Amino acid sequence: MTEKQILNPADGIAWMEGDFIPLSEAKIGVGDWGLVRSDATYDVVSVWDGAFFRLEDHLDRFAASMKALRMSVPQSRDDMRQILIDCVRRSGLRTSYVAMVCLRGTPVRPTRLPSACENKFIAYARPWVWVFPEPVIQRGAHLIIPKSIRIPPESVDPTVKNYHWGDMTYGLFEAEDAGADNALLADADGYICEGPGFNVFAIINDTVVTPNRGALEGITRRTVLELCQTLNLPSEIRPISIEEFKQADEAFACTTAGGIMPIRRLDDRIYGNDAPGPVTLKIKNLFWDWHARPDLRLEVTYDD
Ligand SMILES: Cc1ncc(COP(=O)(O)O)c(C=O)c1O
Structure with missing residues (x-):
């Protein structure tokens, strides 16, 4: 999907499985262990006044969290950084809540072992959220x-x-x-x-x-x-x-x-x-x- 097809990018842009899509269309399957086991990690970085704040620190922590949960994805740190930047750029949001998520995914063979799951990286930029109003x-x-x-x-x-x-x-x-x-x-x-x-x-x-x-x-x-x-x-x-x-x-x-x-x-x-x-x-x-x-x-x- 090209960014021209996204009608209201300022409502949020997600990256999933190689595509940038409207955040409202970003969905995971009901069998994903991220859902059924809360088996996921994530990080949230801010974009304030058109710039990320401490992005490298958030990428460091995200990598450490993935390692602790024995998760790995094909995307490199440079890929992830670029995807996050592209989500924000395509959204046009100058102030944004930007998330990177790694889901355990689903097993690639019939087993209940977490090691058999294909882990999934997702990213999105959405309008700012205040944790306290x-x-x-x-x-x-x-x-x-x-x-x-x-x-x-x-x-x-x-x-x-x-x-x-x-x-x-x-x-x-x-x-x-x-x-x-x-x-x-x-x-x-x-x-x-x-x-x-x-x-x-x-x-x-x-x-x-x-x-x-x-x-x-x-x-x-x-x-x-x-x-x-x-x-x-x-x-x-x-x-x-x-x-x-x-x-x-x-x-x-x-x-x-x-x-x-x-x-x-x-x-x-x-x-x-x-x-x-x-x-x-x-x-x-x-x-x-x-x-x-x-x-x-x-x-x-x-x-x-
Ligand atoms: C449970 C919990 N504690 C603390 C924080 C604050 O962390 P940070 O300052 O890195 O946003 C968060 C952030 O979402 C959190 O979810």
Whole structure:
């Protein structure tokens, strides 16, 4: 299919099995283990103001996730990069949520062995998604600690980006029922992990602290740690209990599709003035400024 045949490319463009197609037409078979076993990995990179942000870091993490799941596809890293760029270029989107996905696929012979599956690479660029709605980011989010605990890392490695979202989905329902904005999951020992699609930080005794366990090693989390160095803010990666997180002076969530997202309440705990904290806002402002850094950007060359 040529790009001229795609009527509304700004609704999203996908790449599947060698073709660029409208995102709405990108479908997988009901037998794909990506569907029936949640046996897939993926990564999401942002395009902001016509440029990818930290694309090479996302490609690194995607390659590591595929390796951990013993997946391989014919596309090389250079192929994948080019496909992602082409999805964005063809969509014309200057601000886009761009995903790369690897599905386990289906077995090529009659067996239930995962090693017999033909793995599949898919990519797409779609209009931007905010993980927390913009007004929530402005006022600060109200999160709850749900009853559902984060899947233990020994069962599903959270550093391999995955679709095992049962724990997160229960948490989201509980947050919705409680009238809160979102959920922040802890582990069975009462230590803070992460939320549905985001890492978290707490500011404790002037130190910016993030959990060392039960969470994806987010690229935004890494950016925050680098921002702290630039801002001369001490930072730490270590266990944080629910109680300690609640006693913090400030807290925020962070993710590719949302940036720095202030937290103003956690259960009954109200941080500061029930509004985004000053250190959080400093980090948030510099985070967006860094999107102009040439060493972190990859400009997309559009057709128009
Ligand atoms: C479970 C989970 N944790 C954390 C994050 C944040 O990671 P990143 O900053 O790389 O987007 C995501 C992103 O989607 C996620 O799904």
